[in-house]
Amino acid sequence: MTKARLMRKLFRQGSAYLLVAFLSAAASSVSASGELAQTTAFKQAVAESIGADAGLAEFYRNNAYQPVWTGQTAKSAARRAGLIEALSTAGMHGLPAGKYRLQELLNRMESAKSVRDLGLLEAEMSRVFVAFARDLHSGLLEPSRIDGGVARKRPQVSPADLLQGVSGGDPRAYFKSLAPETRQYRALLKQKMALERQLTQGGWGEAVPVSKMELGDTGPEVVALRNRLVRMGYLKPTASPTYDETLREAVQKFQTAHGLEPDGVAGQGTITELNRTVAYRLQSVIVALERERWLPRERGERHVLVNQTDFSAKIVDQGRITFETRAVIGKNTHDRRSPEFSDQLEHMVVNPSWYVPRSIATKEYLPKLRANPNAVSHLEITDSRGRKINRGAVDFSQFSARSFPFSMRQPPGQKNALGLVKFMFPNKHNVYMHDTPQKHLFSREVRDFSHGCIRLADPFGFAYALLARQEDDPKAYFHRVLGTGRETTVRLKEPVPVHLIYRTAYIGSKGEVEYRRDVYGRDQKIWEELSKAGVVLPLVQG
Known part of the structure; x- marks a missing residue:
């Protein structure tokens, strides 16, 4: 079996132990010609490759260009295995697996023939590591660039801190610590996997016709409603064609979990949310994972x-x-x-x-004062010295939103x-x-x-x-x-x-999954940007 075929086989099997053994053997055969980690060729290759990245360059200069990934030590081998294992989980976290070029990295590991090759590989592994670690730790997107209302900045972590972190202990434990260690994040990951399984099983079935249904109703619409709620887990399997008390309770459970008034009546709003696809809810969960990464630790x-x-x-x-x-x-x-x-x-x-914000005073109240100086009489109007003015002595029509010289206050x-x-x-x-x-x-x-x-x-x-x-x-x-x-x-x-x-997807206090409507359309914007960045759903159906 060729080395390339062996590498692909080991990767498919997910055998980190065998992969490490293979890489260590390759490193030994290359390094036998002369002290891999100490050679000038290795250092030059690393320096040339990372020259444009100030953060990486600083780390390697301070580290005397010692290898983090491509050394012959057991620690280097553990880091390689940890990195490959972590990169293989990128999709699980809702990150774009293609961005980190895992297969390309494996191919370069296999094809390294010289000390210079290993130096270039060292630099590439660090670049990929830093990109992945930052995305997993702080999020893939810059929040404020998506929507001005998302006034957050991603937590920042330097390449040096990341590389020192992975070098200082158990690499697998370190990779695990990069993602938010919160109850929300862990539970959202589980929900993501559950929705992905549901996609492979055909989703939640046929959509429910939009028509008001309530206690005592019968007909095909009621059957469709029942079947959908069974597939979604809100109702145990039943053959009843009637909107009975059991079905009403299931509708109430659904309504509560989706921020709807739990009246037990399947009206237009309830049916609209009920007909959201598995793919739609999965997008919400992936966006919620990204949002969780943006929050302060x-x-x-x-x-x-x-x-x-x-x-x-x-x-x-x-x-x-x-x-x-x-x-x-x-x-x-x-x-x-x-x-x-x-x-x-x-x-x-x-x-x-209430000190009326100037935007409200000029946009909402000034037009009223132009029409009637005694309008909004519950508000005091004061000059720049805080003195209450006599409304009857002021011609408000002379002022624009820019020139309005007064302040307004409600006692x-x-x-x-x-x-x-x-x-x-x-x-x-x-x-x-x-x-x-x-x-x-x-x-x-x-x-x-x-x-x-x-x-x-x-x-x-x-x-x-x-x-x-x-x-x-x-x-x-x-x-x-x-x-x-x-x-x-x-x-x-x-x-x-x-x-x-x-959050349009989150985990409630009892561990239950809750969904809400995208009131401002922000999550849709975030999903579109994640999609552009390479995040994909495993299947799109149902």
Whole structure:
């Protein structure tokens, strides 16, 4: 059997041990002519090949051009095996396997005939390693280039740190540590594999006709609904042609898992989500894996998590949700969508004033003032010195959005746009969380109504939970401050990390898989970019 055939066979078998043995033998035969790792030819080949990559060049200069991958030692062999094994799992993580050219790398390993060849191979293996390690650790895409609302920067790690990391211990353990070591990431990987298996089995069957179905209905539409829910795992196999109580409960389970009102009625919205294909859901999971790689590795032992697609805000303590409330997010228009970012919640303001953002004052209120100077009378209008102006003495028609010289403020009170408390994590987006007098909006299924800030259905409960770590009776303390009627800042003794995220696929607190609608269309953009970068689905059907 030729070496090439042997290499292909070993790769197909996935035998890392035999592959290492083969590579070690090849390295020994080449190096017998003269001290592989020490030769000038080897060093020159590495230096020439990585010259354009400052990070790699710096590492090898500092490392005296010692081989990381192509040496004869057991450690080098373990690194080679670890790299090949890790590259073979790229697709499992939703990364573009073709980008890392594994087969080309194997071919170059096989064909190395000289010390110079091994030097070039060393450089190529490091290039591939750094590309793969960065993608696995920090994500394949640059978030802000996809959508301006994704105000995140990927965690950065230098080539030197990566190469030192893989050189310093068990390579397999190191490769394993590169991916996010979070419950979400691990569970999403399992869901990805489950959906891929479902694809090979033909998906979830025929789509369900779009027609309203409820308790007591019968007919072919009900049978199609039943069959789809059975294939999806929400209903045990049954031959009943009737929309009975068992089917209604299955519909409710589906609705809950997809952020729909769990009324047990299969209406248009429910059927639309039910008819999403396996491939569509798989795309959501792959995007969620990429998004998880973008987040800070240290989320905070206690942190606030706002999932915009779920319209929810949670406090998480040591991985456990200890408080949760419904939320309203920014309206789906180009200037109101809530951004995604992480920051620190530092204080709350009880009985807040609402200082109207200039964009709202000029775009929404100035046209009203031009028509009627007494419009929006609940707002104070002040000059540059903070003095309240006499509306009747001002001709608002003379001002444009650019020349409008005034500020606008709504004093504290029950009808204040921010309600009775706001939660501040100072940021360039001027986004925060707050109460609202518009309580009726929290009963809506899709809750995108704000100018970008996050409105909370239970802001008082949120305040109590935050204060519980610094006040013996947080509820009583909060209401004492509230009862003064004065605008009061209450600082948190320990700032709490806040993460505004956007997940259309995630794992619930009990390990259940949940899906949500792509409210802003951001996940579709991310999938398109991942696809352009070479990420593919194993099969597209069902």
